[in-house]
Amino acid sequence: MTYDLKIAGGTIVDGSGGAGYRGDVGIVDGRIAALGDAPDDARETIDAAGAVVAPGFVDIHTHYDAQVIWDRKLSISPWHGVTTAVIGNCGFGVAPTRPEHRDLIVRTLEKVEGMSVAALNEGLGAEWPFETFPEYLDAIDASGVSINVGVLLGHTPLRLYVMGEEATERIATDDEIEKMQALVTEAMKAGAVGFATSRAPTHVAYDGRKVPSRVCDAAEIFALAQAMGDAGGGLLEATAGRGFFLDEYAEVAKIPGCSVTWTALLAGLALGKGNHEEQLVKSEEMAADGLRVFPQVTPRPLNFEYQFKEPFMFEAMSIFKPVSAADFDGKKKLYQDPEFRTIFREKMETVAENFRSSFGKTVISQSPSDPSLDERPLFEVAKERNQAPTDFALDLSLAENLETRFRMPVANHDEDEVEPLLKASSTVLGLSDAGAHASQLCDACLPTYLLSRWVREKQVFTLEEAVRMLTSRPADVAGLTDRGLLAEGRPADVTIFDPETVGAGPLERVYDFPAGADRLVSKESGIRAVIVNGVTIRKDGADVLQDDAPMPGGVLRQHRVAT
Numbered sequence: 001m002t003y004d005l006k007i008a009g010g011t012i013v014d015g016s017g018g019a020g021y022r023g024d025v026g027i028v029d030g031r032i033a034a035l036g037d038a039p040d041d042a043r044e045t046i047d048a049a050g051a052v053v054a055p056g057f058v059d060i061h062t063h064y065d066a067q068v069i070w071d072r073k074l075s076i077s078p079w080h081g082v083t084t085a086v087i088g089n090c091g092f093g094v095a096p097t098r099p100e101h102r103d104l105i106v107r108t109l110e111k112v113e114g115m116s117v118a119a120l121n122e123g124l125g126a127e128w129p130f131e132t133f134p135e136y137l138d139a140i141d142a143s144g145v146s147i148n149v150g151v152l153l154g155h156t157p158l159r160l161y162v163m164g165e166e167a168t169e170r171i172a173t174d175d176e177i178e179k180m181q182a183l184v185t186e187a188m189k190a191g192a193v194g195f196a197t198s199r200a201p202t203h204v205a206y207d208g209r210k211v212p213s214r215v216c217d218a219a220e221i222f223a224l225a226q227a228m229g230d231a232g233g234g235l236l237e238a239t240a241g242r243g244f245f246l247d248e249y250a251e252v253a254k255i256p257g258c259s260v261t262w263t264a265l266l267a268g269l270a271l272g273k274g275n276h277e278e279q280l281v282k283s284e285e286m287a288a289d290g291l292r293v294f295p296q297v298t299p300r301p302l303n304f305e306y307q308f309k310e311p312f313m314f315e316a317m318s319i320f321k322p323v324s325a326a327d328f329d330g331k332k333k334l335y336q337d338p339e340f341r342t343i344f345r346e347k348m349e350t351v352a353e354n355f356r357s358s359f360g361k362t363v364i365s366q367s368p369s370d371p372s373l374d375e376r377p378l379f380e381v382a383k384e385r386n387q388a389p390t391d392f393a394l395d396l397s398l399a400e401n402l403e404t405r406f407r408m409p410v411a412n413h414d415e416d417e418v419e420p421l422l423k424a425s426s427t428v429l430g431l432s433d434a435g436a437h438a439s440q441l442c443d444a445c446l447p448t449y450l451l452s453r454w455v456r457e458k459q460v461f462t463l464e465e466a467v468r469m470l471t472s473r474p475a476d477v478a479g480l481t482d483r484g485l486l487a488e489g490r491p492a493d494v495t496i497f498d499p500e501t502v503g504a505g506p507l508e509r510v511y512d513f514p515a516g517a518d519r520l521v522s523k524e525s526g527i528r529a530v531i532v533n534g535v536t537i538r539k540d541g542a543d544v545l546q547d548d549a550p551m552p553g554g555v556l557r558q559h560r561v562a563t
Helices: 099-113 117-124 133-143 155-168 174-190 218-230 246-253 276-288 318-325 328-336 338-350 353-360 378-384 389-399 415-423 446-457 463-470 472-478
Strands: 005-012 021-028 031-036 045-047 052-055 057-059 082-087 148-154 194-198 234-239 258-263 293-297 302-306 363-366 405-411 494-497 503-510 519-525 527-532 535-539
Touching: 005 494, 005 527, 052 057, 052 463, 057 446, 057 472, 082 527, 099 117, 099 155, 133 148, 133 174, 148 155, 148 174, 155 174, 155 194, 155 218, 174 218, 194 218, 218 234, 218 246, 218 258, 234 246, 246 258, 246 276, 246 293, 258 472, 276 293, 276 415, 293 415, 318 328, 318 338, 328 338, 328 389, 338 353, 338 389, 353 405, 363 378, 378 389, 446 463, 446 503, 463 472
Parallel strands: 005 045, 005 052, 057 082, 082 148, 148 194, 194 234, 234 258, 258 293
Antiparallel strands: 005 021, 021 031, 052 494, 302 405, 363 405, 494 527, 503 519, 527 535
């Protein structure tokens, strides 16, 4: 036998959690043909001496739904070793979408996922290459993509498709629910890995409306989950909020073939009833009862950069409802209004303690007119100016045409509190949010951060445990039965990294999105090579494939292999 590719002399950590061992990997026709002992010659050989040879990392919480249409390389996830990404989380997505609703979807993504309308319009084009969900999956495969993509059907586009703008205003009729169930069945048969929804109060759509999934009742979600179960089962991904939380997740998990994963179990932040410790206890009890309900956790502190032209951090507050509905000039007018300022100031003194504490740690990340303010604490500068922090933040923003950037720590900053969440038997790594909030945060580097901070520096996890957390564990939760492990006969998704240097670099702001839109990126270190279905896509920190080359990834149609 002659291998297409041979990975020689590395330490194989296969994703199962078992001990690593020295050996070679032989790859033929996109699959692993030999593991451990691979004695035959190869057309290409990668020297992995001193490196770990692991399954490609699996990221089950991304938002590349629109980006996959214009960026076939799905940067930046592959930089950090990701070979499989699940998109459509939190109930958002771009399909199914009628042509007359495209603007509503774009404006919703602008509000809830911090995406640039100009970038979305230029990237998706005047005529989207799909309308239905099956057409969307086909469009991804027709264009090509560098890594594997599992797709969740989003509740927000689904409701808009069936109900129009009334989806943001009322519960569905029985007839409308039946139509949605039929579309869930259609999506599952086409290859969706599941269905996603959101109840998060921060998810505010265009014109200050609730996103459609927040308007429905729990009965609608149960009906759609049942349709998923009837179609063979799948994953329900939910963003936590009132009316559909742990008790309801348990009921969905009792539907044959159905699993639930929810966003997110974060130290210092409770998105539903109870604090994070109480939610963890409940989750562990459900796991002990055999229920497949998996809270998503992250090893990274959650920081948000924001501007008052899109004040995502505050939009769950009732006082910001008119702000959400206002255009740019309307926002500025509200920020100048004395009554608004008084209420805002008083509200921030009485909000929940964790949010108040986070706001108190806000820094001015970028002041275009006064760089001396960059990285200075908001409260400190406001005190120097004899102003309330809210008033100073608004004054500075208004003076800079709402271009001032602030950074606020939201959750997960106490590593002593984070550690039990990462170690729990019920949890799964998630919430990289890759592709969303691109100008506000960048956690797509979650895998390399875990390996550097929690393995090498803190030594909380062994290398084998961390690789399992990044590979077979999320693959199992998402129902991706042929990913996440190195084994003979399996698809050859492989990440090769140096355990002594692997890590994530500092955040950098770049302007490489369509229409010149900006985003934050983090460069990787120590990732020697990334291989998808037997094809090397990155090597030594650079893309191997040309932009117009055939791409080795594709849609993972439910539990089946991309072809």
